[in-house]
Amino acid sequence: MTLSIAGAAFKKPSALPGFAPTLGFTLFYLSLIVLLPLGALVAKASGLGLGGLRAVAVEPRVLAALKTSFGAALAAASIDVVFGAIVAWTLTRYRFPGRRLVDALVDLPFALPTAVAGISLAALYAPNGWLGAPLAALGVKIAFTRWGILVALTFVGLPFVVRTVQPLIEELDRELEEASATLGASRLRTLARIALPPLVPGLLAGLALAFARGVGEYGSVIFIAGNVAYVSEIAPLVIVVKLEEYDYVGATGVAAIMLGVSFLMLLAINLLHAWSRRGLGHV
């Protein structure tokens, strides 16, 4: 192999063939589909310069949308962490009829197209909908307000938390909990001091995943959000609006800001996953 001299450091020797063609194809396809298009966006955005990016970011409408997107995504991810942890705990520790069906259903937001989720949530929470009508009687309006964004993002983020925490709960050492109980700790204290700490990195990773997804989410939100500029408009929608106005510079600027956040979130998620694995002693 021609790679052998340089490859001694690059790749460990292996008896299996096919390294060069498969890695070559992987890198080629990755570059063509992902890296070049994203690189083009980064190149175009860097043409704006930091000042140009800042000018786009502080545009009142853009700023309001970024605040809405980040705020709603963080709030929704926090709701998902609380209820996702309860769902994961219930599904892992308890046995009840229909548990398997419920467990399968948790992945629904992964599989259901966002536009379908969007129109069904909007229909559900509309003033004449199944949930919207009773809520309207109480004077609560969800659909076509900022609360609608929260509902949609909570839906979208839930499986990220459940699926990140579930395997960690499965691997918890119950003997530690028994030891804690025999030493006189109340169940609540055992949960807080013994069961919860190993789950924290997973919960944070789930939070980060749900947040990252929520910030960029478009399809499930636009139907239920109302999309009023400065009030209930999300950042991805601002990109779409700017494109429709042929404001490519503005669209690129907003996209570059969101892409930067994606990179940071990806980094944070990888670190959290590494932490969570180390915490369990798997390395």
Add this chain to the structure above:
Amino acid sequence: MSDAGVPTVLLSPRDVASESAGARAALIAVALGFLTLFLVLPLAIVFSEAFSRGVAAYLTALLDSDARAAIALTLTVAAIVVPLNATFGVAAAWAIAKFDFVGKNLLITLIDLPLSVSPVVAGLVFVLAFGAQGVLWPWAAAHGLHVIFALPGIAMATVFVTFPFVARELIPLMQQLGSAEEEAALTLGATGWKAFVTVTLPNVKWALLYGVLLCNARAMGEFGAVSVVSGHIRGLTNTIPLQVEILYNEYDIVAAFTLASLLALLALVTLAFKTYLEWRFVGAARRRGAG
């Protein structure tokens, strides 16, 4: 997750490492209530609205010419995207799972990158590249190639969005399986290709199939990215999700939910298949791996 041997009764109250029966019941109630609110009701209303004016209205909406064009375009896009990403997934999994090389973790992270990019941004990058002001516009125009507001753009954006799905299913499984069986096949005189076809492929076929299904479901259902590149030309560049949006915005609720029900059904089939595989294979493999 698999617990074939455990009877479905609540744990004995004498178990000190569990919550009281009351707390258990309360937690189960909270979990099921939350899931009903956020998952069951949205799914139920799709079919309830789709059939709210009866089966005849459902079929009329389904057989509408724009609806049929949207279904045909969606199937075409999936037929282009899924084989591409499946081929990539297998190649990437082979390179990553069977070999150790510098930068492997970076490569895995980059493969997952499209999952953290907003679909709208994914669509935008292709508009920036191939749109009227794009860097590749002169080249595409010179070759008479219509990318944006046409099938190639829709397919490219969909490839981007569904990029990691097959690879993500295959890489962890193939890493777990190791290379011993393939090495044995090689020592017995098999070529690399034969070892792949007769040893690797049968070992990973279910994960591959699930990755393909997941990729397919996302390809058919992608909205944000496709919405940016499609131009929403009726009967021409509208996929099912885009047609759903148009119908919904025109207050043709029955027709919108009729098309949406197709996608919801696809999601349910995908989930059912995943559950079956998990129950049948992954649970068993995990138990073996843990033991």
